[in-house]
Amino acid sequence: MTSIEKALVVDDDDDLLRLCKVSLQTFTEWKVSVADSADAALHAARNEAPDVILLDVMMPGGGGLSLLGQLKGCPKTSGIPVVLLTAADATGIEACRARGAVGVISKPFDPAVLPEQIARIVRDAGER
Amino acid sequence: MSHPIPSSSPTTLAAQAALDALAELRAGYAHDLPDRVERMALALRAWRHAPADMVRLEGARVLAHKLHGTAGSYGFPDVGEAAGRIEDAVRTIERTPSEDHAAAWSEVWTSLREAEALALAARERAGSPASGGGRVQP
Numbered sequence: 001m002t003s004i005e006k007a008l009v010v011d012d013d014d015d016l017l018r019l020c021k022v023s024l025q026t027f028t029e030w031k032v033s034v035a036d037s038a039d040a041a042l043h044a045a046r047n048e049a050p051d052v053i054l055l056d057v058m059m060p061g062g063g064g065l066s067l068l069g070q071l072k073g074c075p076k077t078s079g080i081p082v083v084l085l086t087a088a089d090a091t092g093i094e095a096c097r098a099r100g101a102v103g104v105i106s107k108p109f110d111p112a113v114l115p116e117q118i119a120r121i122v123r124d125a126g127e128r
Numbered sequence: 129m130s131h132p133i134p135s136s137s138p139t140t141l142a143a144q145a146a147l148d149a150l151a152e153l154r155a156g157y158a159h160d161l162p163d164r165v166e167r168m169a170l171a172l173r174a175w176r177h178a179p180a181d182m183v184r185l186e187g188a189r190v191l192a193h194k195l196h197g198t199a200g201s202y203g204f205p206d207v208g209e210a211a212g213r214i215e216d217a218v219r220t221i222e223r224t225p226s227e228d229h230a231a232a233w234s235e236v237w238t239s240l241r242e243a244e245a246l247a248l249a250a251r252e253r254a255g256s257p258a259s260g261g262g263r264v265q266p
Contacts (some may be wrong), residue, residue, distance in 0.1 A: 022153050026146035027155045058193065087197055087212075108200025108208060110188065111150055 008050040010041040023111035038067045045077040057086040071098045157202045158254035161247040210243035
């Protein structure tokens, strides 16, 4: 899978959700959904079948890595590429990849190139 | 022979519209930035007065963490870094014996003053947000 038509952004911070949504919607023609909790994200992932999920690592209630594990453990969502957003250092980034993320984008990020970064990560993952 | 894209081509116009949308969002964020820093300051002061109150600790930590994670991506990395230093100091205070807290609290107040000054400067530079700036619904 290399083309993206639908994206789901998951973060508990409204400011970051807003920034990601505007970035992805205005620089691409992707249909973008947002979720501000793990429950909302799981529901959206199961029902909307996005082509990619952009997930913040630092979520409450177990964090983004716990949600990543739930997504990878569910047959309906396990195949969806997940890109993590994190302010973690290199060690933390490797831990994210080891949990099943196809890639990691470091915070702070440039919203003008965010869609390009996501598309490249998903494309590269599809070629592996 | 090359065929340059006219400046009014749909692609160029779409890219410009996208950049304009981001600029509007950033202006709205900059306008609200001093208020966001002030909310963090209030939470930190509330916690300082009741250091054993875990709810207050969590409130201060969450606000510092959010500012740390968000301000840089909106184009205000100095504010994000100051909030990051506050977040680190809060973690130090949480995890170490109280006799070791003086330096960490000093870092909190120094970085808070810095964040307040930077946030006010960002608001001044941004001027008045355009109509609806920063109000895009998630």
